[in-house]
Amino acid sequence: MKKILFGxxxxxxxxxxxxxxxxxxxxxxxxxxxxFRVQHLGYSWLYGRFNDFEGRFSYDEKAPEKASVSVTxxxxxxxxxxxxxxxxxxxxxxxxxKKYPQAKFASTAYRETGEGRGQLSGNLTLHGTTRPIxxxxxxxxxxxxxxxxxxxxFQGSTTITPADFGxxxxxxxxxxTVELILSVEGIRQ
Amino acid sequence: MHxxxxxxxxxxxxxxxxxxxGLAVFGLFGLGLWMTGLDYYDSWYRKxxxxxxxxxxxxxxxxLFRLLWRFVSPSPPAxxxxxxxxxxxxxxxxxxxxxLLFALMLSGYFISTADGRSIAVFDWFSLPATLTGExxxxxxxxxxxxxxWSLIGLVAxxxxxxxxxxxxxxxxxxxxxxxx
Numbered sequence: 001m002k003k004i005l006f007g008x009x010x011x012x013x014x015x016x017x018x019x020x021x022x023x024x025x026x027x028x029x030x031x032x033x034x035x036f037r038v039q040h041l042g043y044s045w046l047y048g049r050f051n052d053f054e055g056r057f058s059y060d061e062k063a064p065e066k067a068s069v070s071v072t073x074x075x076x077x078x079x080x081x082x083x084x085x086x087x088x089x090x091x092x093x094x095x096x097x098k099k100y101p102q103a104k105f106a107s108t109a110y111r112e113t114g115e116g117r118g119q120l121s122g123n124l125t126l127h128g129t130t131r132p133i134x135x136x137x138x139x140x141x142x143x144x145x146x147x148x149x150x151x152x153x154f155q156g157s158t159t160i161t162p163a164d165f166g167x168x169x170x171x172x173x174x175x176x177t178v179e180l181i182l183s184v185e186g187i188r189q
Numbered sequence: 190m191h192x193x194x195x196x197x198x199x200x201x202x203x204x205x206x207x208x209x210x211g212l213a214v215f216g217l218f219g220l221g222l223w224m225t226g227l228d229y230y231d232s233w234y235r236k237x238x239x240x241x242x243x244x245x246x247x248x249x250x251x252x253l254f255r256l257l258w259r260f261v262s263p264s265p266p267a268x269x270x271x272x273x274x275x276x277x278x279x280x281x282x283x284x285x286x287x288x289l290l291f292a293l294m295l296s297g298y299f300i301s302t303a304d305g306r307s308i309a310v311f312d313w314f315s316l317p318a319t320l321t322g323e324x325x326x327x328x329x330x331x332x333x334x335x336x337x338w339s340l341i342g343l344v345a346x347x348x349x350x351x352x353x354x355x356x357x358x359x360x361x362x363x364x365x366x367x368x369x
Contacts, residue, residue, distance in 0.1 A: 076324070076327075081298070081304070082304060082306075083301075083302075083303035083304035083306070083325070083326040084238075084301060084303075084326060085299065085329055087300065087326040087330055088328065090327060104315075113368060169228075169229070170229065170230070171229055172229070172230065
């Protein structure tokens, strides 16, 4: 009886329109990067990244508007290639990682604006504050990988104002906004 | 005054090292507290930590020399009037002061060298990194802060005891360290 039920269920599912594929962001193989850049004094760009995060997305080429993404970042994994600066950035002056060990992004809507391009809206929780942001997204590519899997990758960028999230340490007028540069590759499940 | 410690008193080397170390410890403590609160555009934002690290390394070298000097020129015996518990607690405090000093300076070293960078001591020389590890700067920083307050607490006990000998016991413990 159970087998028949499962069989019917499987039959029913296969007759539905193609389901959005779920992808796990390949942090294990480090084919994904959460990076930021901020101006130093207005004279140059300083780059940093978060080394530990995890996330997933779902994407259906036939219905891109249904795409969704969720990512959780370990804020203490911040890395700007300078231990003393990282220590300062983790302190209550900035990320306060003891109090706010995680940052999160959860998408709420995706609007395709062109072939493989779009705008991803969602809520970013940073420093204990949740605010809506919009990320410009572009698909880089998708297809089978050499090891029997299927991968899909995007790049994204947006600009945030740390003070909006309660991080108001004064780094100067040129440094009041931070660019987020995201590169994600998902492995289809 | 003699260079070396002698029968019942401290020599000039030990006295100079003692008071210079005390000055450096208070200076580094104050500088450390002050500089970590500076804003980014303060002209001391970079100079403060540079000075703190440089003086810290010099104090480390001076403290190593100080320990060496204790072997070269043994410390004078405690005053005959000191009671056994005073001798014991003084010895314990002195040993702990040295221990805290070294642990404090090492933890500071491990903050600045956590990513393999060396420490520039003024423009004279630089001290290379040795151990490096993930989140080392955070752990070393926490240890550095706790040890700094602990050392200052112990220094207060040390200074309080010296004052007790001077004003209550009216003995020559403090005068002896002033070379008088």
